[in-house]
Amino acid sequence: MAELVGVYAASHGPMIVRNWNILAPAERENLTAAFSELGRRIKAARPDALIVISPDHWVNFFIDNLPAICVGVGEAHDGPPEPWFKEFPHRKMAGHPPLAEHVVRTALERDFEPSISYQLALDHGFCIPLWKTGLEPLPAIVPVIFNDLEPPFPSVKRCFAWGAMLAEAVASYPGKLRVGVLATGGLSHSIGEPDMGRIDEAFDRDCIRRFENGDAPALFDFLNERLPGAGNGASEVRNWVAAHGAARGRGFELIRYDPIPNVYVGCGFASWKLG
Amino acid sequence: MRDYWLSKLFFDLQSPPLADEYRADRNAVLARYPLKPAVRAAVEADDVAALSRLVNPYLLRFYFLMAGMPEEDFLRRIRSSGAPASRSTARG
Numbered sequence: 134m135a136e137l138v139g140v141y142a143a144s145h146g147p148m149i150v151r152n153w154n155i156l157a158p159a160e161r162e163n164l165t166a167a168f169s170e171l172g173r174r175i176k177a178a179r180p181d182a183l184i185v186i187s188p189d190h191w192v193n194f195f196i197d198n199l200p201a202i203c204v205g206v207g208e209a210h211d212g213p214p215e216p217w218f219k220e221f222p223h224r225k226m227a228g229h230p231p232l233a234e235h236v237v238r239t240a241l242e243r244d245f246e247p248s249i250s251y252q253l254a255l256d257h258g259f260c261i262p263l264w265k266t267g268l269e270p271l272p273a274i275v276p277v278i279f280n281d282l283e284p285p286f287p288s289v290k291r292c293f294a295w296g297a298m299l300a301e302a303v304a305s306y307p308g309k310l311r312v313g314v315l316a317t318g319g320l321s322h323s324i325g326e327p328d329m330g331r332i333d334e335a336f337d338r339d340c341i342r343r344f345e346n347g348d349a350p351a352l353f354d355f356l357n358e359r360l361p362g363a364g365n366g367a368s369e370v371r372n373w374v375a376a377h378g379a380a381r382g383r384g385f386e387l388i389r390y391d392p393i394p395n396v397y398v399g400c401g402f403a404s405w406k407l408g
Numbered sequence: 409m410r411d412y413w414l415s416k417l418f419f420d421l422q423s424p425p426l427a428d429e430y431r432a433d434r435n436a437v438l439a440r441y442p443l444k445p446a447v448r449a450a451v452e453a454d455d456v457a458a459l460s461r462l463v464n465p466y467l468l469r470f471y472f473l474m475a476g477m478p479e480e481d482f483l484r485r486i487r488s489s490g491a492p493a494s495r496s497t498a499r500g
Contacts, residue, residue: 190466192422195419196464197412197416282464282466283464325466325468325486326460327488327490328487329469329483
């Protein structure tokens with residue numbers, strides 16, 4: 134049987150890469166410290182495979198065919214196509230088809246209907262955390278793309294259930310495998326909207342407190358009320374909710390939170406309690 | 409509601425060769441997309457506010473970066489484009 138060895142979350146704002154050289158020294162130091170600590174925790178858990186939950190920023194999907202949730206079942210995934218992210222060291226990343234297919238089968242048995250893809254490019258949402266955490270060699274990656282970008286979105290309750298289903302899939306996988314779950318995105322930010330650049334620090338800190346105490350229904354109520362006012366990018370907190378579900382709502386330990394105006398994002402990093 | 413062909417134009421411009429062509433000869437690329445006259449006029453006028461009502465905000469942000477609008481200029485225009493979109497449409 135496979136074992137769930139860690140559940141994590143990290144922000145992924147593109148400006149972390151594009152604006153790196155113009156960030157204030159303290160901003161760079163804080164981000165470096167956060168990613169380093171997250172990387173240390175992931176490496177200590179020694180995952181063979183990492184299920185990474187991230188949105189697709191118009192790289193794989195368009196409004197002619199836009200899955201709510203898609204699982205990447207391919208043997209390999211392409212690296213990020215963004216022209217400004219050529220520093221990323223991998224043009225190809227290994228997938229884990231047996232685990233990915235098991236996730237899809239488990240999903241269907243539990244009345245979820247994911248889309249599947251044999252050929253995905255993993256954009257900055259996946260690759261900034263994978264790169265900045267220094268995970269080398271990379272574990273095999275099972276991408277799970279949540280539509281956090283183009284409304285309407287999956288409900289937060291459903292995202293939690295998805296995460297719980299992922300944990301069931303790991304537990305029932307018929308092979309010896311150490312598996313981690315990494316959710317990326319959030320916390321508050323606004324992109325291409327009239328409040329672009331606004332970071333809702335009050336929302337972020339309230340949100341973090343609710344993830345810390347682990348009360349899932351209270352978290353759902355909070356997010357249903359407050360997500361719409363925290364910027365369109367805050368929708369990516371759905372991925373964190375899925376991670377919360379994978380960790381059975383046990384609550385997380387915040388690694389670091391910094392609202393970083395030059396990144397436009399309230400940057401949060403966390404790992405869940407599994408014991 | 410999205411404008412499909414405007415969205416398709418912005419989506420396709422993520423291809424660096426097409427973006428190069430667009431920056432060199434915008435009209436040649438626009439001619440290949442069946443944009444409504446008012447939408448095409450908004451593109452030609454770099455009308456951030458009008459276009460923001462027709463496409464996903466991430467594609468809007470990408471488009472003006474690709475087209476070479478300075479960040480400060482884009483921020484000024486999007487911030488003065490009106491009230492945030494309604495809860496039921498564009499927000500998260």
